[in-house]
Amino acid sequence: MSGVLSIANLRLCRGEREILRGVNADVRAGELVALMGLSGGGKTTVLRCVAALETFEDGVIDVGGVVLRPGPAPSRNTIRELRTRVGMVFQLHYLFEHLSAMGNVTLAPMQVAHVPRAEAERRASELLEALGVAHRRNALPRELSGGEAQRVAIARAMAMEPPLLLMDEPTASLDPARRGELGETLLQLTATGRTLVVTTHDDDFARDFATRVIILAEGEVVEEGNPREVLTNPQHAATKRLLQSARSEK
Amino acid sequence: MRAIRRSAFLVLAVVFATVTWAQTPILHWGGDAEGGAPFVEADPNDPSNLRGFDVEVAGEIARGLGRRPEFVQVSFSDIDQSVQRGDFDIGMSGVEDTPARRKMLAATIPYFEFHEVLTVRAEDRGKFATLAALRGRRVGTLGGTIAYEKLLAAQMTDGVICVSYDDDVHPYADLRAGRLDAVLLDNIIAARSMRRVPGLYTEPQPVATSHYIGVLATTNTALRDQINGILQARMADGTLERIYRKWKIWDDYQPAFFASVLHAEKAVPQHEKKTAEGVATQDLGIVLRYIPALLRASLITIVLSCAAMALAVLVGVFIASGRVYGSAPVRAILTMYVEVVRGTPVLLQLFVLYYGLSSVIRLPAFLAALLGLGLNYAAYESEIYRGALEAVPRGQLEAARTLGLTESQVLRLVRGPQAFRIALAPMTNDFVALLKDSSLVSVITVIELTKQTSIFAANIGSWVIPGILCAALYLVLSLPLSRLAGRLEMRWKAATE
Numbered sequence: 001m002s003g004v005l006s007i008a009n010l011r012l013c014r015g016e017r018e019i020l021r022g023v024n025a026d027v028r029a030g031e032l033v034a035l036m037g038l039s040g041g042g043k044t045t046v047l048r049c050v051a052a053l054e055t056f057e058d059g060v061i062d063v064g065g066v067v068l069r070p071g072p073a074p075s076r077n078t079i080r081e082l083r084t085r086v087g088m089v090f091q092l093h094y095l096f097e098h099l100s101a102m103g104n105v106t107l108a109p110m111q112v113a114h115v116p117r118a119e120a121e122r123r124a125s126e127l128l129e130a131l132g133v134a135h136r137r138n139a140l141p142r143e144l145s146g147g148e149a150q151r152v153a154i155a156r157a158m159a160m161e162p163p164l165l166l167m168d169e170p171t172a173s174l175d176p177a178r179r180g181e182l183g184e185t186l187l188q189l190t191a192t193g194r195t196l197v198v199t200t201h202d203d204d205f206a207r208d209f210a211t212r213v214i215i216l217a218e219g220e221v222v223e224e225g226n227p228r229e230v231l232t233n234p235q236h237a238a239t240k241r242l243l244q245s246a247r248s249e250k
Numbered sequence: 251m252r253a254i255r256r257s258a259f260l261v262l263a264v265v266f267a268t269v270t271w272a273q274t275p276i277l278h279w280g281g282d283a284e285g286g287a288p289f290v291e292a293d294p295n296d297p298s299n300l301r302g303f304d305v306e307v308a309g310e311i312a313r314g315l316g317r318r319p320e321f322v323q324v325s326f327s328d329i330d331q332s333v334q335r336g337d338f339d340i341g342m343s344g345v346e347d348t349p350a351r352r353k354m355l356a357a358t359i360p361y362f363e364f365h366e367v368l369t370v371r372a373e374d375r376g377k378f379a380t381l382a383a384l385r386g387r388r389v390g391t392l393g394g395t396i397a398y399e400k401l402l403a404a405q406m407t408d409g410v411i412c413v414s415y416d417d418d419v420h421p422y423a424d425l426r427a428g429r430l431d432a433v434l435l436d437n438i439i440a441a442r443s444m445r446r447v448p449g450l451y452t453e454p455q456p457v458a459t460s461h462y463i464g465v466l467a468t469t470n471t472a473l474r475d476q477i478n479g480i481l482q483a484r485m486a487d488g489t490l491e492r493i494y495r496k497w498k499i500w501d502d503y504q505p506a507f508f509a510s511v512l513h514a515e516k517a518v519p520q521h522e523k524k525t526a527e528g529v530a531t532q533d534l535g536i537v538l539r540y541i542p543a544l545l546r547a548s549l550i551t552i553v554l555s556c557a558a559m560a561l562a563v564l565v566g567v568f569i570a571s572g573r574v575y576g577s578a579p580v581r582a583i584l585t586m587y588v589e590v591v592r593g594t595p596v597l598l599q600l601f602v603l604y605y606g607l608s609s610v611i612r613l614p615a616f617l618a619a620l621l622g623l624g625l626n627y628a629a630y631e632s633e634i635y636r637g638a639l640e641a642v643p644r645g646q647l648e649a650a651r652t653l654g655l656t657e658s659q660v661l662r663l664v665r666g667p668q669a670f671r672i673a674l675a676p677m678t679n680d681f682v683a684l685l686k687d688s689s690l691v692s693v694i695t696v697i698e699l700t701k702q703t704s705i706f707a708a709n710i711g712s713w714v715i716p717g718i719l720c721a722a723l724y725l726v727l728s729l730p731l732s733r734l735a736g737r738l739e740m741r742w743k744a745a746t747e
Binding site: 080090107156 | 643645646648649650651652653654655656659663664667668671
């Protein structure tokens with residue numbers, strides 16, 4: 001077994017466009033990997049492939065022993081296995097609008113894992129507590145702030161206790177203070193043995209919290225390594241452009 | 251030269267005749283050509299031409315008045331209202347002589363005597379010779395007629411089940427099909443139907459006797475008196491007998507009837523003084539008598555609407571799910587269903603379900619109404635649900651999938667509940683529309699609120715009070731519903747924004 005996640009030669013086309021042109025990446029347990037790149041570089045698409053929300057043309061994805069291959073959507077059994085190994089937090093959170101924060105977090109444990117309601121709610125309370133949104137447990141998603149909604153979305157994904165958690169642009173809508181809090185939260189998760197793959201534009205966030213950074217440009221990995229080294233002393237032109245654009249945003 | 255002069259003369263003569271013809275005053279007479287032969291029917295050889303004994307009697311009246319007859323088509327049940335509001339001078343196509351009619355309108359002397367007779371299936375000959383013998387049996391007739399009143403009375407006294415139709419053709423078809431055990435109607439209609447539908451038998455003993463009359467607006471008594479004179483003269487000189495013989499409706503009863511009409515000194519109907527205030531002076535008693543019937547009809551309306559809506563929701567959900575999740579052939583079939591059902595009138599669908607399919611499957615009227623409305627509305631509901639399902643953000647579905655929910659769980663727990671909240675407002679709209687569309691089922695003999703109201707109105711000769719009562723009942727049924735939906739919507743609306 002190669003670890004928590006192994007992506008080999010992942011290629012994905014949509015129509016004429018080749019979006020991923022042979023992405024290779026390995027993620028070990030307990031890592032917090034920052035997947036960086038300019039918009040349209042394919043970061044989100046990589047996460048979606050790992051979560052089997054996209055089919056792909058070529059390559060192999062191994063998620064803790066569950067292997068995804070090119071071609072049509074994987075079998076139901078494969079999907080069921082995959083879901084126990086990987087969870088996902090979306091950029092727009094996509095909380096279930098008709099359920100409270102608590103309802104969002106307990107839905108899957110009760111319906112998929114058949115945990116009794118009381119137990120599911122107890123664990124959900126702990127998660128919401130740990131993420132600092134326990135006081136919002138009865139609020140509907142529309143009543144939550146962006147940061148609160150993100151925490152509930154993380155709690156929802158964590159409730160199924162996946163070893164690997166994918167997060168799409170969690171820093172996008174946060175101010176620097178909130179970003180720090182999020183980083184601390186994610187570090188706590190890795191401390192309990194969780195593995196995280198996070199896409200981000202934010203080099204400061206990557207530098208401060210990621211154990212490794214992977215730079216993606218035009219559908220390929222162009223550089224990877226220790227975030228402090230890679231982001232302080234970029235080798236590839238794409239990484240330099242990325243840093244320039246990040247600086248001009250600030 | 252002479253030829254030219256002759257043709258000039260001819261042209262002049264034609265022009266003169268045309269002008270005279272055009273200047274001849276017109277007698278507008280109203281009737282229902284749907285009633286058919288021998289009353290009024292379109293001439294099979296020239297459908298723009300009418301024929302029938304009522305057509306000929308009207309022709310005789312017009313001639314006597316020195317006028318040119320002109321036919322005005324009006325639905326049979328609306329003749330009274332229509333003549334009173336001045337759509338035509340006289341209404342006559344099998345119009346029955348009833349006290350209510352005499353009270354509300356200026357009626358002519360009767361010009362034909364008929365009998366209400368029981369028609370049964372040939373194999374039941376002799377079994378149901380009287381209404382009393384039909385206890386617990388279904389007996390059909392044309393709504394708003396003397397026969398209908400007779401059956402309503404027999405419903406109380408003899409326990410027969412009265413089934414009202416909008417026309418006089420389908421009762422006999424349903425009798426043959428076994429949906430009815432007898433039909434009570436005018437002997438003329440019975441005789442005609444026996445020729446059309448094989449295997450029927452008409453009991454010779456009349457259940458009741460009545461007459462056909464002409465009706466005029468209450469303000470039109472002068473014309474009515476003139477017409478009475480003409481009718482008497484045509485009875486006396488044998489013209490009416492000749493017409494009736496021609497249409498094969500002359501029978502042994504007519505000579506005595508003619509004699510009684512001619513010997514009655516100056517046949518002026520007694521109920522003269524009725525004028526426009528007739529509506530105001532209606533018996534409160536009559537109105538009160540109809541209220542239980544209206545309430546019962548409201549119950550039919552609400553039960554039918556609720557059941558049809560439940561069916562529509564169920565089938566609609568099924569169709570919408572099939573169109574969103576199904577394979578290409580399933581989607582194609584369901585799309586075709588929706589297009590066909592939405593693209594054809596619900597009235598036609600009801601007819602096909604009840605009468606069209608009766609040789610294959612004989613649906614009871616209420617069930618046919620329920621299926622017809624339910625399956626029709628299912629097409630509309632399915633479109634609402636499909637739109638609502640597609641309005642739930644795809645991201646939420648993906649989020650649910652990444653949590654491990656199966657596709658059916660995603661639909662049941664995430665997509666469905668949110669779609670339902672989106673669909674609620676248009677659904678309520680549809681339910682209110684269905685409540686009102688349920689009035690269409692009277693064409694397949696289900697008496698619901700609107701039909702009961704029109705019977706009520708026909709009997710008392712006014713739409714004012716029945717109309718107000720009926721509208722009030724519909725509002726009582728629909729308003730709480732709108733309120734409830736409004737409240738739920740308020741609670742959920744923001745949740746789906």
